[in-house]
Amino acid sequence: MLVARESDIDMTTKGPEATVLTAGLDAKDIDPVNHEPYSAPLHRKLKSRHIQMIAIGGIIGPGLFVGSGNALHLAGPAGILISFSLVGIIVFFVMQSLGEVATLIPVSGSFTEYASRFVDDSLSFALGWAYWYLWVTVLANEYNAISVVIRYWTPVVPQWGWILIFWFVIIGFSMAGILAYGEIEFWLSLIKVIAIIVFFIVAIFISAGVIGPQKIGFKYWHDPGAFADSINGVANTFVIAGTLYAGTEMVGITAGEAGNPLRAVPRAIRQVFWRILIFYVGMMFFIGILLPWNDPDLIGKGSKTAASPLTIALSHAGIAAGASLINAVIVIAVISAGNSSLYVASRTMLYMARNGKAPKILSKVNKAGVPWVALIFSNVIACIAFLSVSDSAGTVYEALITLSGVATFIVWGTIAVVHIRFRQGLKAQGQSPDDLPFKALWYPYGTYFALATNVFLVFFQGYTAFLNPFSSTDFVINYILLPVFLILLLGYKLWKRTKWVKSFEMDIWTGRREIMSRDDAVEEQIQSRHISASWRKRGFAKKFKDVVVG
Numbered sequence: 001m002l003v004a005r006e007s008d009i010d011m012t013t014k015g016p017e018a019t020v021l022t023a024g025l026d027a028k029d030i031d032p033v034n035h036e037p038y039s040a041p042l043h044r045k046l047k048s049r050h051i052q053m054i055a056i057g058g059i060i061g062p063g064l065f066v067g068s069g070n071a072l073h074l075a076g077p078a079g080i081l082i083s084f085s086l087v088g089i090i091v092f093f094v095m096q097s098l099g100e101v102a103t104l105i106p107v108s109g110s111f112t113e114y115a116s117r118f119v120d121d122s123l124s125f126a127l128g129w130a131y132w133y134l135w136v137t138v139l140a141n142e143y144n145a146i147s148v149v150i151r152y153w154t155p156v157v158p159q160w161g162w163i164l165i166f167w168f169v170i171i172g173f174s175m176a177g178i179l180a181y182g183e184i185e186f187w188l189s190l191i192k193v194i195a196i197i198v199f200f201i202v203a204i205f206i207s208a209g210v211i212g213p214q215k216i217g218f219k220y221w222h223d224p225g226a227f228a229d230s231i232n233g234v235a236n237t238f239v240i241a242g243t244l245y246a247g248t249e250m251v252g253i254t255a256g257e258a259g260n261p262l263r264a265v266p267r268a269i270r271q272v273f274w275r276i277l278i279f280y281v282g283m284m285f286f287i288g289i290l291l292p293w294n295d296p297d298l299i300g301k302g303s304k305t306a307a308s309p310l311t312i313a314l315s316h317a318g319i320a321a322g323a324s325l326i327n328a329v330i331v332i333a334v335i336s337a338g339n340s341s342l343y344v345a346s347r348t349m350l351y352m353a354r355n356g357k358a359p360k361i362l363s364k365v366n367k368a369g370v371p372w373v374a375l376i377f378s379n380v381i382a383c384i385a386f387l388s389v390s391d392s393a394g395t396v397y398e399a400l401i402t403l404s405g406v407a408t409f410i411v412w413g414t415i416a417v418v419h420i421r422f423r424q425g426l427k428a429q430g431q432s433p434d435d436l437p438f439k440a441l442w443y444p445y446g447t448y449f450a451l452a453t454n455v456f457l458v459f460f461q462g463y464t465a466f467l468n469p470f471s472s473t474d475f476v477i478n479y480i481l482l483p484v485f486l487i488l489l490l491g492y493k494l495w496k497r498t499k500w501v502k503s504f505e506m507d508i509w510t511g512r513r514e515i516m517s518r519d520d521a522v523e524e525q526i527q528s529r530h531i532s533a534s535w536r537k538r539g540f541a542k543k544f545k546d547v548v549v550g
Contacts, residue, residue: 051264052271053189054182054250054340060192060279061138061337062145063244065330068287069309071240073298075233077288078226080241083234084284087241088276090453091248093446094412097419099269102252103438105511106261109351110252111415116355117507118421120500122493126485127414128352132345134407136381138246139341141404143167143385146334149308149327163385170338174346174375177368181343188336195329196279199310202322203286212317220292228293232464239461239478242408245280247337248272249415253344266438287313345378346371357492406458406481413454416447421506428503458482 071080098111107113112131116124146166147159173184202211209215227233251268290313291298297312308330314323350371353363364373419440426433433439440447462478465471492498 049186051251051261051268053186056189056193056275056279060189060196060333061244061247061340062142062149062330062333063240063337064280064283065308065310065326065333066145066149067240067244068283069298069312071237071244071284072228072287072291072293072309073295074228074240074293075237076224076226076228076293077221077284079228079234080237080284080288081281083237084241084244084280086453087238087245087457088280090412090450090457091245091276092273093440093442093450094415094454095248095251095269095272096440096443097447097450098249098252098415099265099438100436100440100443101419101422103262103265103269104436105508106265107511108253108347109355111249111411111418112348112351113355113511114418114422115414117510118418118425118501120493121496121498122489123414123417124355125352125357125492126489127411128348128357129488130407130481130485131411132348132352132378134246134404134411135341135345135348136378137384137404137407138243139170139338139345139378139382140385141243142334142338142341143382146331146338147385149311149330149334153324153327160386166334166338167379167383169335170342171375171379173335173339174342174379175370175372177370181339184339185336188332188339191332192329192336195326196283199326200282200286202319203290203313206313206317207286207289211319216289218289220289224292224294232467235460235464238457239406239409242406242412242457242461243404245276246404246408247340247344248276249411250340250344253347262437269438291316342375342379342382346374349374349378406461406478409454409458409461410481410485413451413458416451416454419447420444420451421501421503422508424503425506425508429506429508431508 068080071083075083101114102110105114112124112128115127143163143166147162150157150162151159174181176184205211207216229236251265287309291309295312298309308326310326311323311330314320314326349358349362350365352358353360353374362374362377363371365371423433423443433443462475465474465478
């Protein structure tokens with residue numbers, strides 16, 4: 001098995017006869033005199049444990065702690081279980097599609113680059129800007145969230161003050177380099193995982209009446225009820241679920257800076273299903289039994305109090321100290337999610353700038369391999385968070401959630417299209433999918449299911465705007481990204497005269513980290529079987545640790 005050195009520069013010869021390729025540039029290899037900021041590579045320094053925890057960190061953001069309250073308020077306990085479970089299934093198949101391509105071709109441009117190579121360069125342009133916008137919006141959402149949750153402790157510092165403080169904190173972390181980013185995310189994500197597990201245990205005691213003034217059980221499923229607004233509430237929470245799940249595809253971006261993506265990426269992808277089940281569906285279940293959907297403290301239009309449902313549940317149970325601890329965890333989650341949001345936005349913009357789809361100045365990288373111009377640019381645009389100062393926290397939070405949620409469905413749908421085209425390219429060029437280091441489960445059915453459901457959700461999530469009376473504001477928020485995406489795609493296509501990439505002309509070779517012979521592939525499959533056998537022999541505690549922590 002031939003292995004490329006750690007680098008983001010790839011010298012691969014295109015075609016099946018390609019041998020390995022590497023022009024490895026590690027931090028110590030970069031000549032400080034000849035360092036070219038506009039073409040210098042990113043550093044491949046992320047270890048497997050970093051990839052695992054970044055995969056978790058991408059799933060567990062502050063939205064899970066705060067936005068879940070808005071979801072419960074809109075849909076009720078049964079409604080959020082339905083919406084989050086269905087979107088979780090979609091995410092699983094999207095990740096299977098992304099994992100297949102990203103394991104073979106781990107580049108920092110990820111699916112934005114795949115769209116250019118397998119579909120049409122104009123799709124890459126529109127997708128890149130939509131994905132960058134998604135993460136800038138999420139970043140702004142994190143800044144708004146931090147100002148909301150800290151208000152639980154003290155209203156003395158103005159909201160804009162907290163936004164400004166954490167603006168500098170997150171940009172400071174991002175400038176430290178990829179290895180520092182990986183370490184920061186590892187420890188912050190570990191804290192989040194431990195906090196959620198502890199909350200689940202405490203929630204069981206609260207529901208059973210061991211902690212708190214009363215036994216709750218499923219009391220709130222009967223009064224005020226399992227659904228807040230029937231199918232309308234479920235529809236409204238689809239977009240919230242999409243936004244809160246956003247970040248699972250981050251593994252594709254980190255693959256471009258991973259030391260060994262062949263092993264790290266598939267492992268992270270395979271554990272996505274269980275992490276969704278444990279962290280998201282589990283969280284929705286527990287807050288649904290601890291709080292009624294009409295609790296006045298939950299975030300919603302007209303709400304004067306903005307706090308996490310976890311915080312509210314612990315406060316109602318008389319655990320004031322625990323409520324403060326949860327708020328502290330939310331602050332950690334905001335820092336982690338903001339760190340990740342800025343990371344993805346900057347890497348996406350770096351790819352765009354280096355391929356003529358964004359101003360060239362944004363492609364500059366310093367000697368530490370940090371795209372500092374793209375970082376600053378993305379963080380400055382995220383200052384739209386300051387708009388929340390003039391409105392109620394609940395209203396602004398809901399608007400930001402909706403805008404970024406629609407972008408998520410567009411991105412996920414495009415990932416499915418890219419995967420379908422990739423398989424068509426393999427077939428046209430005589431390559432067997434059996435030789436892939438990672439194969440998507442249930443292809444093509446899972447991939448087409450992900451594509452169809454994402455297209456459906458793009459339109460379905462905003463249908464409540466058409467109910468009587470028609471809401472022009474909700475209509476614009478729910479659907480404005482669709483015409484913008486089409487304008488970007490068609491405008492770039494007409495301007496650059498791009499063409500649809502034919503299957504037999506697809507570049508399915510550049511960027512491969514490893515070129516495996518069939519014997520190597522068989523050896524890899526044997527190793528996988530040994531790992532599976534070892535997994536079956538492990539105890540429950542070890543299995544749980546591998547799924548949750550990695």
